Amino acid sequence: MRAVVMYGAGDVRVEERPAPRIRRPTDAIVRVVLSSVCGSDLWPYATMPATGQGKPMGHEFLGVVEEVGSRAAGLKAGDLVVTPFSFSDNTCDFCRKDLHTSCRSGGLYGLDGIDGGQGEVVRVPLAGGTLVKLPVGEDSPLLPSLLTLSDVLTTGYHGAVTAHIAPGDSVTVIGDGAVGLCAVIAAERLGAERIVLMGRHASRTDLGLAFGATDVVTERGEEAVARIRELTGGDGTDKVIEAVGSRQALETALDVVTDGGVVSRLGVPRYEEGPVGRAIVLRNITLTGGASPARAYIERLMPDILDGKIEPGRVFDRTTSLDEVPDGYRAMSVREALKILVRL
Structure with missing residues (x-):
């Protein structure tokens, strides 16, 4: 089968790989229908040391179950399914606390001999606990939005949930990437009254306004802080979702x-270090967030997509074939594209 493999910074290839097979009774083999390139894939694209082995890429995909192990409960060949970006048994103590990324048996795609999601076929470990069946067909126009349940929508929602956004809150979302835009969807869904989106790309911030943002701030640094303070009568917003990952973004959030x-x-x-000392304690600021337990949110968010209440699939602004994925990485890295949708 063909799959995307990264051999170093800027070195992304599509190559033939061994076809996956059932190795454990809890496995399933999934033929990929849609995949995507995640913003987190761009970090190794920019910094990964050269290697002769290569790393299978991708962790966002949906597809059709082709084969199931004897203990892949609840699944059968022909099921259309979506996966969270990490696999989990959905039964351990951490999973029961909605911390699927800390599952005692779980792991990540593309590591330790596990296939990446940017390929024709994937072996999914712990398939019964990981995969979620979709009540639509392969030709459904909702598939791009349903694919966002794999990571980007559930991650944006995790930011809103951990920030404890409640009706009437004011919220700042820092970052106009796909996660930030999905955080806008989530904040609006949870009842935020004012949503300030920080971003500098008009096509993205326009989409953010369509998703529910009330204000856009294009400034950065001290100018951005002054502008948001001005919009909020000097106080700042009740909640902030930081969707960039830079120290400057954290400083702005605080x-x-x-x-x-x-x-x-x-x-x-x-x-590795941030401004979280005495001043933050004196202001009684809560610092939270982290990796999204996507599996915990998929069934919670899916009905809104099926009912047409939200359209997170609009974050995909370029569609490619598998062979075109290397150029998709390039396009996202230079901001020519917001998020790449891969059709197989």
Whole structure:
């Protein structure tokens, strides 16, 4: 089968790989229908040391079950399914606490001999606990939106949930990437009254306004802080979702949140130390967030997509074939594309 493999920074290839097979009775083999390139895939694309082995890429996909192991409960060949970006048994103590990313038996696609999601076929471990069946067909126009349940929508929603957004809240979302835009969807869904989106790309911030943002702030740094303080009568917003991962974004988040407010971090940090000392304690700011337990949210969010209440699939602004994925990485890395949808 063909799959996307990264051999180093900027070195993404589509190559033939061994076809996956059932190795454990809890496995399932899934033929991929849709996949995508995640913003987190761009970090190794920019920094990964060269390697002769290569790393299978991708963790967002949906597809059709082709084969199931004897203990892949609840699944059968022909089921159309979506996967969260990590696999889990959905039964351990962490999973029962909606911490599927900490599953005692779980793991990540593309590591330790597990296929990546940017390929024709994937072996899914712990398939009965991981895969969620979709009540639509392969030709449904809802598939791009349903694919966002794999990561980007559930991650944006995790930011809103951990920030404890409630009706009437004011919220700042830092970052106009796909996760930030999905955080806008989530904040609006949870009843936020004012949603300030920080971003500099008009096509993206326009989409954010369509998703429910009430204000757009294009400034950065101290100018951004001043602008948001101006919009909120000097206090800042009740909640902040940081969807970038830079230290500057964290500093901005802490500067624009009101005293007693909450900052939720979604961006994978590119820093080891941050401004979380005495001043933050004195202001009673809560710092939260982290990796989304996507499996916990899929069935919670799916009805809104099926009913047409939300359209997160609009974050995909370019569709490619599998052979075109390397150029898709390039396009996303230079901001020519927001998020790549891969049709197989």
